[in-house]
Amino acid sequence: MFKVSRKSEYALMAIQHMARLAPDAVVSVADLAAQEDIPADLLAKVLQGLKRAGLLIASKGAGGGYRLARPAGEIRFLEVVRPFEEQIAVVSCHSPVTDCQRTDACSLRDPMSVLNAYLMRQFEQMTMELFVSPHTWLTTGPRTTTPAEATSLGRRA
Amino acid sequence: MFKVSRKSEYALMAIQHMARLAPDAVVSVADLAAQEDIPADLLAKVLQGLKRAGLLIASKGAGGGYRLARPAGEIRFLEVVRPFEEQIAVVSCHSPVTDCQRTDACSLRDPMSVLNAYLMRQFEQMTMELFVSPHTWLTTGPRTTTPAEATSLGRRA
DNA sequence: TCATATCGGACTCAACCGGTCCGTTACTAG
DNA sequence: CTAGTAACGGACCGGTTGAGTCCGATATGA
Numbered sequence: 001m002f003k004v005s006r007k008s009e010y011a012l013m014a015i016q017h018m019a020r021l022a023p024d025a026v027v028s029v030a031d032l033a034a035q036e037d038i039p040a041d042l043l044a045k046v047l048q049g050l051k052r053a054g055l056l057i058a059s060k061g062a063g064g065g066y067r068l069a070r071p072a073g074e075i076r077f078l079e080v081v082r083p084f085e086e087q088i089a090v091v092s093c094h095s096p097v098t099d100c101q102r103t104d105a106c107s108l109r110d111p112m113s114v115l116n117a118y119l120m121r122q123f124e125q126m127t128m129e130l131f132v133s134p135h136t137w138l139t140t141g142p143r144t145t146t147p148a149e150a151t152s153l154g155r156r157a
Numbered sequence: 158m159f160k161v162s163r164k165s166e167y168a169l170m171a172i173q174h175m176a177r178l179a180p181d182a183v184v185s186v187a188d189l190a191a192q193e194d195i196p197a198d199l200l201a202k203v204l205q206g207l208k209r210a211g212l213l214i215a216s217k218g219a220g221g222g223y224r225l226a227r228p229a230g231e232i233r234f235l236e237v238v239r240p241f242e243e244q245i246a247v248v249s250c251h252s253p254v255t256d257c258q259r260t261d262a263c264s265l266r267d268p269m270s271v272l273n274a275y276l277m278r279q280f281e282q283m284t285m286e287l288f289v290s291p292h293t294w295l296t297t298g299p300r301t302t303t304p305a306e307a308t309s310l311g312r313r314a
Numbered sequence: 315t316c317a318t319a320t321c322g323g324a325c326t327c328a329a330c331c332g333g334t335c336c337g338t339t340a341c342t343a344g
Numbered sequence: 345c346t347a348g349t350a351a352c353g354g355a356c357c358g359g360t361t362g363a364g365t366c367c368g369a370t371a372t373g374a
Contacts, residue, residue: 001161001242002276006363008158009248012265028319042364048321061372062318085158091166108169111291115283119159119276126272134268163332185350199333205352218341219349 007084010038010046015055015080016131019072028065049083072128078120080128090116164241167195167203172212172237173288176229185222206240229285235277237285247273 013036018027029047033040047066050056055075056066068075082088091112129136161169170193175184186204190197204223207213212232213223225232239245248269287294 001165001238001245002159002247003244003249004158004247006249009265012248016264030319039364041366044320045322045364051320058320059372060318060320060370062316062374064319064372066320081158087160088158090159090161091169092160092163107173108166108288111288111294114287114291118279122275130271131265131268134271187350196333198335201351202333202353208351215351216341217339217349217351219343219347221341221350223351 001090004081005084007042007046007049008081010036010043011050011080011084012128012131013038014043014047014050015068015072015075015128018056018066018068019128019132023071024067026059026063026065026067031065046084050080053079053083055079072132075128076124077126077128077130078123088120090119158247161238162241164199164203164206165238167193167200168207168237168241169285169288170195171200171204171207172225172229172232172285175213175223175225176285176289180228181224183216183220183222183224188222203241207237210236210240212236229289232285233281234283234285234287235280245277247276 014032017032017036018025021027029040029044032038032047033043036043047056047058051058051066055069057069058064058066078088091108171189174189174193175182178184186201187197189195189204190200193200204213204215208215208223212226214226215221215223235245248265
């Protein structure tokens with residue numbers, strides 16, 4: 001469980017890499033693939049996905065490549081990963097993709113939705129800034145969060 | 158991502174089911190499979206796994222079956238799921254199972270370990286009581302937790 | 315106009331997972 | 345003592361999915 005797909009890992013690496021360059025620097029698939037040691041063809045697909053998701057901006061032709069559409073601090077973890085994960089849910093009951101027959105009477109649905117919602121909330125407030133400078137992020141926390149949200153799983157909202 | 162294996166789902170259902178019976182009630186694989194609509198052979202494997210993990214106690218022979226080794230409130234979510242998930246980690250870098258070549262220089266390792274540790278902590282403090290009576294659990298919270306642990310991701314410990 | 319890059323469909327191969335089958339062992343009710 | 349019952353566990357199988365490849369099409373800047 002938990003494990004993200006390889007494509008997602010590559011996506012995270014790519015964005016992390018680009019975030020460390022000059023703000024509007026453009027990098028080609030070939031270069032990025034070489035520097036991060038990722039199969040070029042596969043990385044190509046990944047970056048296309050990220051572009052379609054609105055996270056990257058592509059420019060074709062000689063001297064072209066990709067660049068970030070926004071600063072890392074404004075890119076959420078879930079956005080990066082979602083294009084490559086068809087199912088973002090803990091049990092089959094949730095997510096329309098799967099075929100949970102038990103639909104109505106499913107006894108896991110309820111308790112798991114609690115957990116699910118909780119996880120989602122956490123991932124929502126986690127930006128790619130964490131991947132650029134982990135330490136800074138750790139001590140300052142996500143910028144978009146208000147102190148009032150400091151709740152823990154199972155505690156009353 | 159996140160999705161647990163089918164075996165894990167069956168494991169959760171099984172324990173939930175047994176927790177709702179009388180404290181030391183014994184139930185056979187056949188019965189449980191019929192009532193929960195789960196393939197019997199597969200459920201057998203699952204329960205064997207749970208027994209090996211020390212969560213269930215088996216008794217062979219006529220009138221035999223399985224019963225909980227401890228009350229649901231003392232069984233943690235991770236314990237139930239672990240026997241059926243070889244990889245409980247977000248990226249390949251963690252967990253000895255996989256083959257992250259980049260071992261040393263892996264740029265995801267650091268930020269992800271932050272997230273990883275956080276998720277683990279949450280799951281540790283989540284017991285199967287949630288599956289027996291979700292509402293009660295929601296309002297009272299886990300019994301084993303001290304208020305001081307109410308931290309959120311990204312906030313200083 | 316040519317080299318360069320993105321774009322995106324089609325395809326292969328291997329691993330994994332859900333599920334099944336069947337023989338073995340152990341225990342208990344009668 | 346015996347027959348039936350139930351856990352035990354290895355072997356197997358087919359479908360799905362995911363990682364990775366190949367290649368032609370399209371756009372664009374030098």
